[in-house]
Amino acid sequence: MNKEYDVLIVGAGAAGLYAALQFPENVRVLLISKRELTLSNSSLAQGGVAAVLDKSNDNFKLHIADTLIAGKYKNNLAAVEVLVEEGPKDVLKLKEMGVSFDLDQDGHLQMTLEAGHSRHRIVHHKDSTGSAIVEKLIEKVKEHQNVSIADHTLLYKLENNGRGFDAGIIHSDGSNEVLSVHYCILASGGIGRVYQYTTNSAIATGDGITFAHMLGAKIKHLSWIQFHPTAFAAENDRERFLISEAVRGEGAVLLNCDGERFASKYDERGELAPRDVVSNAIMLESHAKGNENFYLDITHKDADFVRNRFPMIYEKCLEEHIDITKDRIPVFPCQHYLMGGIDVDVYARTSVDRLYAAGECSHTGVHGANRLASNSLLEALVFSRRAANDIIRRLSEENNAPFEHIPPVDDLSGNGMPKGFRTEIRKIVQDCHFVIPKPEKVANGLKRTEEILDNIVSGGYEINRDFVEARSLATVAAIILREVNENDT
Ligand SMILES: Cc1cc2nc3c(=O)[nH]c(=O)nc-3n(C[C@H](O)[C@H](O)[C@H](O)COP(=O)(O)OP(=O)(O)OC[C@H]3O[C@@H](n4cnc5c(N)ncnc54)[C@H](O)[C@@H]3O)c2cc1C
CATH class of the missing domain: 3.50.50.60 (FAD/NAD(P)-binding domain)
Structure with a gap:
């Protein structure tokens, strides 16, 4: 190279x-x-x-x-x-x-x-x-x-x-x-x-x-941060499969745990309101019902049309034993976009x-x-x-002459980083700043995140992907929580 x-x-x-x-x-x-x-x-x-x-x-x-x-x-x-x-x-x-x-x-x-x-x-x-x-x-x-x-x-x-x-x-x-x-x-x-x-x-x-x-x-x-209202609600998967907006665009309806449509109660645009509005509606409805079970239903559409229009979603849901042409799809909001x-x-x-x-x-x-x-x-x-x-x-x-200095190669060796930092950071951010934020938790979350970040950058750990990503997650979490603390919402 x-x-x-x-x-x-x-x-x-x-x-x-x-x-x-x-x-x-x-x-x-x-x-x-x-x-x-x-x-x-x-x-x-x-x-x-x-x-x-x-x-x-x-x-x-x-x-x-x-x-x-x-x-x-x-x-x-x-x-x-x-x-x-x-x-x-x-x-x-x-x-x-x-x-x-x-x-x-x-x-x-x-x-x-x-x-x-x-x-x-x-x-x-x-x-x-x-x-x-x-x-x-x-x-x-x-x-x-x-x-x-x-x-x-x-x-x-x-x-x-x-x-x-x-x-x-x-x-x-x-x-x-x-x-x-x-x-x-x-x-x-x-x-x-x-x-x-x-x-x-x-x-x-x-x-x-x-x-x-x-x-x-x-x-x-x-x-x-944008939370997508309709990610596939798999219990334990960190990376949640998205049930695209286009499914609602093609007529899918959103149902609560009692099988009732509810989105238009919170906004007249109903299922086709912007993402934050629909995510908010799900969270409010979930608090009202005391239940986190929500569903998208597109079973009223022609099965061939659905399979042809959404082949990947169809296949992915089938892997979870849901046939979207016949079954309701379990969904819940999750982090989606910055x-x-x-x-x-x-x-x-x-x-x-x-x-x-x-x-x-x-x-x-x-x-x-x-x-x-x-x-x-x-x-x-x-x-x-x-x-x-x-x-x-x-x-x-400009006339960029070749660089004169040759940067030395870094020694990346060091101690093994303790396990668990990334898990802890994820839990803090999820807890403090999800769809409906919890400002009362932010000060403690930020304090702990800053401790973790200090530890990562000053711990003399080996520099590898795990280190780089943990440092990034801690940095990003600290900036997010500081902003929330300063009310940048
Ligand atoms: C499930 C899902 C569905 C979406 N659907 C849509 C949609 O339909 N329409 C739409 O407009 N948007 C959609 N988005 C959002 C959109 O896909 C992304 O915002 C956009 O593609 C981001 O592109 P990017 O090039 O900025 O980053 P990415 O595509 O995420 O690429 C980032 C790259 O950076 C590299 N990288 C990161 N860190 C390092 C490092 N330290 N060293 C070397 N390489 C590094 C990665 O390896 C990767 O190659 C969706 C997002 C998701 C998650």
């Missing part, structure tokens, strides 16, 4: 891969992913990507309005406009690359409705849109000679070297080295694993946010020079206090492209 790159991209989800594709041949790019290339939140995305593509029935103003309403008007309007107005071109670009979005009988993109959208504008590939996008993007990035891809490669440190960054990485064979890069795009995804129950993949431990925080970058609204993150401007620039962030780890402000369904893949595409283009512009304006 080279010792020097123009750009390091941390992450092989939609944001990292799409950024990599923008760079011309003369820009040397290294893209790393700490696990398999396909293990990411992007790969898990089911519902689709929102974009105004049918101008006869939809327009930018409506998409902007829906995004602002869902976000409780706490969005950054300039960023929302960029998202909505530029997004359709990126979605069409994916189609052009060969992402197999579902088409209607006339060969036009099929568009579905999701909660909070006033128009059918979600393009999708059945119920596995994310993996269809990721697989195509990986294929395309591999065609680019200037992009080196390294999977199972973990970033463990990122330090300012005056002209860019020294990036410490651990390779799949356990060896480590420190590279010098002129620019870095953090596309490292969300923080779901700081919760006991989440829809997020195992990589979502907030590493990029932690590196940005350690570099002094501004982090914003980390406590603005609205806050590393604060960036509309070019995805963080407050640290040469450091960019895109995708779920970033805070562009497009989502406000609550993300509108299917706006996040769109955000990952639009702002990662903008990050890359800004870097391309800067590279063309």
Whole structure:
């Protein structure tokens, strides 16, 4: 591996891969992913990507309005406009690359409705849109000679070297080295694993946010977390399978433990209200009934239609002995998405020079206090492209001579970290800051989280993935709880 790159991209989800594709041949790019290339939140995305593509029935103003309403008007309007107005071109670009979005009988993109959208504008590939996008993007990035891809490669440190960054990485064979890069795009995804129950993949431990925080970058609204109302309610699985919004979009109804519909009691939009409203309704109904059993019911729809429209959900539920064409699906809210993150401007620039962030780890402000369904893949595409283009512009304006210093290799050996820190952090955050937060528990939770973080960073432990992720989870948990303590809700 080279010792020097123009750009390091941390992450092989939609944001990292799409950024990599923008760079011309003369820009040397290294893209790393700490696990398999396909293990990411992007790969898990089911519902689709929102974009105004049918101008006869939809327009930018409506998409902007829906995004602002869902976000409780706490969005950054300039960023929302960029998202909505530029997004359709990126979605069409994916189609052009060969992402197999579902088409209607006339060969036009099929568009579905999701909660909070006033128009059918979600393009999708059945119920596995994310993996269809990721697989195509990986294929395309591999065609680019200037992009080196390294999977199972973990970033463990990122330090300012005056002209860019020294990036410490651990390779799949356990060896480590420190590279010098002129620019870095953090596309490292969300923080779901700081919760006991989440829809997020195992990589979502907030590493990029932690590196940005350690570099002094501004982090914003980390406590603005979206809870998805309808995750499959499996008792013991930490990673909970999502029953996509699109299932409600296609007519599924939400039932309480007595088999009654209740969502419209809490909001007139009923099952199709934004996610936070439906999650809240479930929690309030569960308190009222003293029972946590809730169900989605789509059995009234044609069985062939359901199987064909939701093949992955159908199969996954069957594995749990639920046939969704005949049985009600047990559901309950769980952590799903982070609205806050590393604060960036509309070019995805963080407050640290040469450091960019895109995708779920970033805070562009497009989502406000609550993300509108299917706006996040769109955000990952639009702002990662903008990050890359800004870097391309800067590279063309400056004359970056090769780095003179050769960073020494770090000794990563140390003591074994005690077990249990991660479990304890997850329990604290779940307890203090779930759908209806419990502010009275936050001060104690924060105190303990800070003790754990101190212990991790000063314990002289061996630096490996377990260490990096535990440090990230503790850092992220502490920032969330501090924000809640300071009332940033
Ligand atoms: C179940 C589920 C369903 C969803 N459905 C939709 C949907 O229908 N529509 C929609 O718009 N959004 C959806 N989302 C949200 C959306 O998928 C994500 O917000 C988005 O894909 C995030 O993309 P990303 O590129 O920012 O991060 P990710 O796709 O999560 O990628 C993060 C990458 O960073 C790498 N990484 C992290 N830390 C390190 C490190 N220390 N060193 C090296 N590499 C590292 C990981 O290995 C990974 O490659 C869904 C999310 C989930 C969980």
